[in-house]
Amino acid sequence: MNAPFDATAVLGRKALAHPAPDHQVAVIGLGYIGLPTAALLASYGWSVCGVDVSQRVVDTVNAGGVHIEERDLDTLVQQAIAAQTLVASCEVPTASFYMIAVPTPLGTGNTPDISFVEAAARAIAPKILPGACVIVESTSPVGTTERVAAIIAEARPDLVVPRDGGTEEADIALAYCPERVLPGRIVNELVHNDRVIGGVTPACAERAAVLYTSFVKGDCLYTTARVAETVKLVENSFRDVNIAFANELSMIADTIGVDVWDVIRLANRHPRVNILQPGPGVGGHCIAVDPWFLVAGAPQAARLVRTAREVNDHKAHYTEERIRALLSAAPEGKVALLGLAFKPDIDDFRESPALEIAEALARTHGERILVVEPFTEDLPTALAGTGASLATLDAGLRQAEIVVVLVDHTAFRHLSPQDLAGKLVFDTRGMLRR
Numbered sequence: 001m002n003a004p005f006d007a008t009a010v011l012g013r014k015a016l017a018h019p020a021p022d023h024q025v026a027v028i029g030l031g032y033i034g035l036p037t038a039a040l041l042a043s044y045g046w047s048v049c050g051v052d053v054s055q056r057v058v059d060t061v062n063a064g065g066v067h068i069e070e071r072d073l074d075t076l077v078q079q080a081i082a083a084q085t086l087v088a089s090c091e092v093p094t095a096s097f098y099m100i101a102v103p104t105p106l107g108t109g110n111t112p113d114i115s116f117v118e119a120a121a122r123a124i125a126p127k128i129l130p131g132a133c134v135i136v137e138s139t140s141p142v143g144t145t146e147r148v149a150a151i152i153a154e155a156r157p158d159l160v161v162p163r164d165g166g167t168e169e170a171d172i173a174l175a176y177c178p179e180r181v182l183p184g185r186i187v188n189e190l191v192h193n194d195r196v197i198g199g200v201t202p203a204c205a206e207r208a209a210v211l212y213t214s215f216v217k218g219d220c221l222y223t224t225a226r227v228a229e230t231v232k233l234v235e236n237s238f239r240d241v242n243i244a245f246a247n248e249l250s251m252i253a254d255t256i257g258v259d260v261w262d263v264i265r266l267a268n269r270h271p272r273v274n275i276l277q278p279g280p281g282v283g284g285h286c287i288a289v290d291p292w293f294l295v296a297g298a299p300q301a302a303r304l305v306r307t308a309r310e311v312n313d314h315k316a317h318y319t320e321e322r323i324r325a326l327l328s329a330a331p332e333g334k335v336a337l338l339g340l341a342f343k344p345d346i347d348d349f350r351e352s353p354a355l356e357i358a359e360a361l362a363r364t365h366g367e368r369i370l371v372v373e374p375f376t377e378d379l380p381t382a383l384a385g386t387g388a389s390l391a392t393l394d395a396g397l398r399q400a401e402i403v404v405v406l407v408d409h410t411a412f413r414h415l416s417p418q419d420l421a422g423k424l425v426f427d428t429r430g431m432l433r434r
């Protein structure tokens with residue numbers, strides 16, 4: 001850690017009657033972001049309590065284990081637990097920093113569901129002491145940090161809670177600091193990426209910065225909570241729109257009969273063109289979800305963002321239909337679907353278009369579906385009982401007449417034209433071209 005923080009100095013207050021315990025961080029939510037952040041903070045000298053509603057997760061972490069697959073995470077957690085700088089609990093402790101890293105799923109009608117963030121705020125409220133700082137990291141619709149402030153203010157009338165644009169001296173600090181790490185590179189990017197720190201007031205941003213500057217080697221950039229909330233949604237919408245362009249191109253190319261991979265490769269030789277790669281759709285808990293939060297905030301204005309979401313969702317249905325056409329072309333044959341994860345070399349199947357496609361096909365063609373997915377030992381529950389089966393790459397290739405690349409896992413990249421000779425091949429990722 002850089003230096004022990006002085007909450008009084010940062011908040012510009014006189015001495016606090018009951019200062020929150022120094023150096024203690026409570027990370028609420030031990031998922032893909034919370035657990036790596038908790039373990040990393042512990043490795044930087046903070047005393048960290050990771051809080052989760054799942055007793056199973058708490059027990060696993062306290063035993064030095066991890067419940068998610070992420071590069072370097074197991075060692076980090078093991079070391080922090082052994083050093084007793086990290087402990088997990090179902091109870092929220094009193095701490096100097098509270099970091100909320102809980103899920104914010106899509107509710108009905110593609111509207112954001114922030115009930116887990118609200119529940120975290122309610123759990124923190126009774127424990128919080130003057131001088132403490134609450135940071136929201138969960139991807140959230142604009143205005144969520146203010147909602148957290150309102151919840152704490154209601155539960156704790158004894159505290160002066162900061163308000164957007166407020167000038168009064170507050171008892172606690174509140175900030176929004178979006179995570180922006182790439183699954184598969186989380187631990188590295190937590191340290192090296194630039195961070196946007198959005199304070200409800202400037203003093204709040206300064207206070208939150210005490211935590212981030214202790215471990216972030218990138219730049220820490222200060223702004224308001226509302227801007228920071230918007231920045232996060234914009235980043236992922238930018239990527240979604242650009243992937244939608246690539247996916248739409250792939251469908252245009254199919255229609256007019258040109259090779260999309262050639263088109264993109266050659267167009268990208270223009271100095272100001274950088275087209276992303278088409279695939280079977282967009283997955284993961286971020287890019288396929290967050291743009292809807294932006295749309296929900298400005299439904300009339302967010303036309304391109306909404307259309308991009310629709311194009312990327314449609315790409316999965318389009319891919320499914322193309323595979324169905326192959327199944328009709330080889331009516332006795334089996335199809336080997338290569339990959340289920342939402343992107344290469346990851347065991348994460350959340351919002352995965354590959355899984356969605358496999359599930360739809362399995363419902364109608366059960367026994368003809370062979371799934372090849374090196375990142376799982378069991379057939380996902382979505383496919384259980386459909387007649388579809390999990391196969392190794394060798395077995396899948398031996399048995400299938402049709403081969404579809406849904407995910408370009410490294411384990412598939414050695415495939416050569418000879419391995420696929422005589423088969424109907426559909427490569428949604430352009431993997432076999434590389």
Ligand code: SAJ
Pocket residue numbers: 139179180181182183235236239243276277278279280281282283284285286287342343344
């Ligand atoms: N994809 C394509 N074509 C491409 C690139 C990606 O089809 O050219 C697909 C992937 O296969 C996958 C989906 O998009 O299905 C999303 O993958 P990704 O690697 O683009 O992003 P995520 O979801 O793993 O992580 C994103 C990152 N955001 C941006 O790059 C703007 C990450 O930095 C965020 O922290 C993360 O979302 C998040 O948590 O919000």
